[in-house]
Amino acid sequence: MGLEEDKTKPNAVSKCSDYSIAFLLIYMICSVPPATGFSLKSCRISLNAAICTDSQLKFVPQDVPSTVTSFDLSKNQISRIQRSNFTNLTVLEDLNLHENHISKIDSGAFANLISLRKLTLNNNKLVKLGELAFDGLGNLTELRLNTNKITALSPTAFQSLTRLKLLDISQNKLETMSNLHLILQHTPQLQEFVIKTNVLRTFQSWKLTNRSLDLQALDLSHNPIRDFSVTANIFPNLTRLIIGDKFSVVPMKWDVKNRTFLRQLASLDVSGLHTSLENMEALLKTVNSSLTSLTLNNIKRSRTQLINLSCSIPTVSKLQFRSNNLRTISSYFFKPCVNVVELDLSENHIKSIDENAFTSMINLTILKLSKNKLSSVPNATQTLQNLSQLDLSNNMISTLTCQDFSSQTKLKELSLQNNSIFTLTECAFKGLVQLQILRLQSSQITDLKGAFKTSLPKLKRLHLNGNKLTAIRKGEFEGLKSLWNLSLHQNQIQILEKGCFAGLLNLTDIQLQSNGITTRTLIGPFQGLSSLKRLYLNDNHIKYFNITPLRKTPFSDLHQLEELSLHGQHHRGKSSLPSNFLQGLKRLLSFSARNSQLINLDKDTFVNTPNLERLDLSSNDLEILTPELFAPIRNLKSLYISRIAVHSLDFLTGANLNKLEFLQGRHNQYSVVSEDIIKSLPSLQYLDFKYNNFYCDCSNAWFVNWTIFSKQTQVNDAYNFSCNYPDDFKGKRLLDFDLKPCSQDINLICFASTTSMILFVMAGSFIYHFMRWQLYYAYYLFLGWLFDSKYKNKQAPHQYDAFISYNHHDEPWVIGELLPKLEGEQGWKLCLHHRDFEPGKPITENIMDAIYGSRKTICVISRRYLESEWCSREVQTASFRLFDEQKDVLILVFLEDIPTYLLSPFHRMRKLLKKQTYLSWPRAANHPEVFWENLRKALQTGNDPNEEKLQLAVIETH
Template sequence: MYFIYLFSCCLLPTWVRFAPTAGYSLGSCVAHGSLNYTNRLKVLCYSEQLRLVPSNIPPNVTVLDISDNLISRIQLENFRNLTNLRVLNVSHNLISRVAEGAFKHLVNLQELNMARNKLSVLSENIFEGLGNLTVLQLGDNNIKSVESTAFRFLLSIRFVNLTTNELQHLNKVRPILKFPHLQQLHVGNNSLFTFQTEDLSDFPLALKVLDLSWNPLTKLNVTTDILPKLESLDLSYSGTNGSVEWYIRDGFLLRDVKKLSLNGTNISEEVLFSVLQCLNSSLEVLTMSNLKHLKVKAFLKLTCQMLPVLRVFNLQGNSLGSLGDGLKPCSLLRDLDLSRNKLVQLADFVFKNMSQLHALNLSYNQLNAVPVAVRIITSLETLDLSYNSISELKSSDFAKMTMLKELYLVNNLIRDINGSAFQDLINLRSLRLGKNHIWMITYPMFLSLRKLVVLDLKSNQLSSLKNGTFQNLNSLKLLNLVDNQVSEIEEGAFQGLLNLTTLLLGSNKITGDILRTATLFDNFISYESTAKLKSPPFSLLKSLKTLSLNSQGHEGLLNLPSNFLEGLDSLIELHAGRLNINFLHPQTFNYTPKLSFLDISRNAIGNLTPQLFQPIPNLTEFILTQGRLQTLDFLIHANLTQVKILRAKGNELTVITESLIRSLPSVKYMDLRENSFSCDCDNSWFLKWALHDTYAQVIYMNTYLCKYPPNLRGMKLIDFKMDSCSVDLEFICFISSTTLVALTLLASFFYRFLRWQVVYAYYLFLAFLYDNRKKRRRPVQQYQYDAFVSYNTHDELWVLRELLPNLEQVQGWRLCLHHRDFEAGKPIIDNIVDSIYNSRKTICLISRHYLESEWCSREIQVASFRLFDEQKDVLFLVFLEDIPACQLSPYHRMRKLVKKRTYLKWPGHREETRMFWHKLNIALQTRGEADEENPLLSGLDTQD
């Protein structure tokens, strides 16, 4: 018993600890990562119209983004439990107040973004606890006042952004400048009128980047050596009407400045030269865009002469019509930006000395041809001539530019292209020719571009693709032909594209009849059935990785042939939305074993089979939005064990089963919005899984609404009360174990004290059933024997020597003996029952051996039941020896309780045997009526 109790106690915790496959939901937030890994969990709650900081954020989150909401204040308890948080973004809200100490528990926070709010004051203890903070974003607020001790907790700060506030004096941020790790300070677009180093600090600072742009500065004085490590200084759009008073006592004070931005600065030539002269030994990057009040062309030459180490020169937006020889001294330039000017033509020698120039940007000008000056820059790697008026490409335009890797000719007037124009571009990786007027590409157009990886021809006027057009582009991975007028594709047009991974041919005029080797969206492809095609369109594109078929014109694709994707052995991504298909053949994906992304959204598909997806076990993202699916149970046997993202928004789903969830062991994100959920116990397991566990996430769970039953329509699924559905495992286990123990105790008790009574009751019941069956089968009783003799084999000698001779031979009675009259092969219990009921009387020969016999006990039990049932004197006992009453079991005393008179005892003396046999003969002669009494037996041999 102790063992059973111990076993039940050990088993109970196992039942109670049962938990389903992991899953969790954060309402309006989306989590990236698992709750099981403290250094990876990211929670995104942006753009959800939240008015309060969510309270259900997991405590081990490391990145929290609640930006772009309607939060107006941060409470003391909002981040109390988020001690692992490293990045917090609360930008673009309405926060005007932060409770003091609200961040004190964020001891591991490294980045805090509070930009674009309505803060006006930085209070004394606002940053308490942020000793590990390195980045602080406070731009686009209304900060006017900063308490002197507000920054005292920021011991590790490296980056501070106070851009676009209402600060009027830099002494407001002076306390933060003393921290030894501060490297970047951005205070642009405030109301600062002066910048004087003597007012900021008495000792050198660690600042490397200082942004003072967009301030109405009137005075800028650098008189003390507090910026020895400054590398970047931004003064763009500062000052008003050229009234800035500049004073740099010694160029040595800015000795490490490598980057200077003076975009849009209203500065005189004299002051500009003075500033540049102070920086002449270190300045490498100079940005001077949009200098509308300065004659840029006039000081170009002098600038390059003054800055011998200049490497990057940005001159965009200065209305330059020509350059003359102003850039001639800039021989060490690596990057030159002349975009957004008014250049019509360039002198042939303008870039003559720039032997180290790698990038040249001439976009957004008025050039009508590729400048001859460009050809001589043999070191050029990137050339941008986009948004000009170039109408023709000549064979000599890019001659000898063998180092060129990127060429941009977007949005010009080019109609014809000659393959010879690119013949020297043997190292070209990217060629952008989009938004021109190209109407034909002839072979051999790209003969020398064997290293080309990206070819962009979108938004042109191409009407046909000829055989061999792209034959030599063996390295090409992306080909963009979107938004042309392609209506004909010759067989072999894409021959040779052995490494092509992305082919875009959307928004053309391609139909199913001409489709051979194209991937298309927004075209006019359609098929009448799913029957196999004789010539599958993609059979040659073995390396294609991305295929887009979305949004076909007219009535849509209608049907997808079963071998439509044949040949796409390397396909990874398939977009097949808005095709107006309602069926997918089970063999559709047999040809795409590497498929990992599948989008079949916005189709009228109502039923899918598991066999359809079994050939694509590597699928990781599956999109099924806005269809007509009523169940996702087809996924149970689809073998999609790698799916991490499942989107089934806007279907007709009512129930999500446990089997479905368990068939997707890798799923991390599920989007099931806008479905017809049933608020009943069928969804209770899904609801528990979605709300409480820790691996997968049902995103936007708080927006799921009930549609069934009608009385709960419109209620949120998360508000459904699951109390009536839940099974209290602890209670059930308690009841089960208690019942088991009780039954074990009872069984032990009955076995020890009431074993024979139970056995007696069992056989009594069997006899009852047998008797009823006999009565139905044989209404009129016909007896085969006068008496059935029940005895033990140890008493068999007495039966043969005494009983048989006297009753059968002398008296002529017909007796039934088990060793003689039982039917061979018949079950013993059936022989006993049949013999008793086929005899008028039953004689039980009682001895000590008889009482110990199991079969003898069964015989007397059956006879006793007959006695009770027929209410006749059909049973009498013969005691062959004296047996004390204490040794008689209860069922052996049954005859005494019913009729105490009818029993005989074998006499001990020989002379008394004649009376014994006479009494036994008289007993056999009686008919056994219920009220009958035998006077010869009455009062004799009774035993109370």
């Protein structure tokens, strides 16, 4: 018909092909074995890193995924590295073999590690590095071989390390310069070379190399070097040199021929160097044009002269003078050090410092006096008005006076930990207006005495942990307006008065763990902490007897809190959590109640924490968990439920934890993990069920298979899961259980389903090839029946004599020939779509109204007509009316000669029903009136089936 452009039918061949492909894919899934997953026997995967540390491994595991970029095999018992150990790890960047028993590396053992950047082999038993030991490591930049027993190197051992930048071969037994020469000739980009604690007795540049090196740092400390000689400019870029051995008894001779050879040296450490004062003077003169940092620890003699020599170098700004047993510092000792900015005098047994000891050091900004025997803050520090960092930790200071820091207006960091201060005073920190970090931990403080009510406006971190505080009074910290972090853990706090944290508007972290805090303590202390994000209350004595809602909840004001830790509460008997305990914590991300002796949790416990991502309920006596408990926390990503005596994991199936990525459930009572449980956690990436006893029967068959082959989820230590049932399997490993008896039914189902699918595809292809047009015919008869069922009981007087069904390409013939003859001359009333269809009504309804509102339907057949879906629908609807009502209502008029193979089966079947005379338009060219007369007779034919014997009027014109 001519409603619109032709809408040809979909390509049925293409559809059939699509279905065939789908069936073949299903068959392949059933018949092809799955690829191996990544549950490892001795390792675990974390963020693309394979971690196999401390696993008593004697060989390198071969089940590590080839995609890992980091591989940690430290603290095992591997004795040999073989060529086959790392064949597939082509993207590995970091390999750690620290602390094994490795005594041999095969030639080319690392050849396939083409992406390796860092290799750690320290703390092993290597004696000799053999030929091509590091062959293939062209991208290696860091190699650590310290703490072995290496005495010799093969000429080609370092041959491939052309990009190496750091080599640590300290704590070995290298004796000769020839070994160093072998290394340096193959490592042109080496920048840091650590050779400390070997047995080198000489260091002579002409034995090392004859070219300029790119070295920037060289550590020769703890070698018994007697002769240090540089006769050529081989170190043009050297900026850091460490040399000296406090255990050496033979003096070292320093011989650098030209002062320009070390012209870039900025940092020099000669700690423990045994040499004459003349040699030391020569040494310092060699570097006095560039040196900025000088370390003189463990110097046995001539300390005053050394200080004078050191401070005479105008560029030295950092001086470390530790472990020199100074005991006292006189007013003249550091007088020459006017340019020193940082001074470290730790571990010197200093008891007294002259008041004018630092007067000349007007530029000093960092002073470290830790690990001495000072009993009070030295008055000498009061003259240092430019200090930004002062370290007085680990002394014997017992009191702080109001004048100790009053002049330190620029001080930003003050360390007083590990003293014996006992009590503070209100003015102890007067003048510290710029202080940002204050360390007072482990100083036996029992009372703060209002020390923090004023004076410290810019303090950000306050460490008071490890003291003997028992109470925090109201307004105790109200002067710390800028404080971010407050550490009060490991005290004896039992009382937190209401408003004790008042004024701390910027506080984000409070550590209150390991105190004596009880349930009563929690009433009111956290009011006003609007910025608090982390609160640690673990290892206290908090206990609630039931889940009854609290009248006043402890954290209702902490609207920004993200982490709350309550684990490890110490009290007698079991406890619960009130149902509204977490009220107000809308932004809470992490909550830990591990080891708190909880026996139950109300279903509304987490209703106030919709954003919770990490939940730790381990080591409690919960036994039963319900899906309703987890319903409010659908954003949960990590769940810890180890040691809770739970007998089943079925609660997970209804918990809707679709975002859960990490699940740990060690030491519990469940023995079966069903398919429904695992499939209820679609985002699961890491599963830890260690130390559970499993049923080794078919109830766990799916879990075993999934554990081995899952590519999404790693099951930690799965190969050590043990069986406890049946008795014959006790002590055996779960993954050793034979699944074949459990898979018989599955194999039968797979066989039956795939066989059925194959037969279905074959039958479908056969039917489509030989009977596709009949299928189309049946399809359209069905559509006709559907339409007819709507109109069958709505018979009404016919409005038209005939409905004309045609394609719009044939419209000229219909308007120019058919319409004038039938309506103009013969007087029939015809229905045409473009003239008589009701606007706005659906096309299908218009078609049905036209067919059932007309005595006859005239189908004007052409090639275009046969290709049109809407035209086919019209003729099929009329055909169904013919068959169903036994009424001769269909007239076919062919406008062109159409081969039989192009006619759809419904047209061929209609021809079988009618054996009427066929008229050819060319043969009737001299008398066309015969054609129109035959058409008139067909329209006059009644609807009685006996009248025409259900013969269809067929009129052809060409």
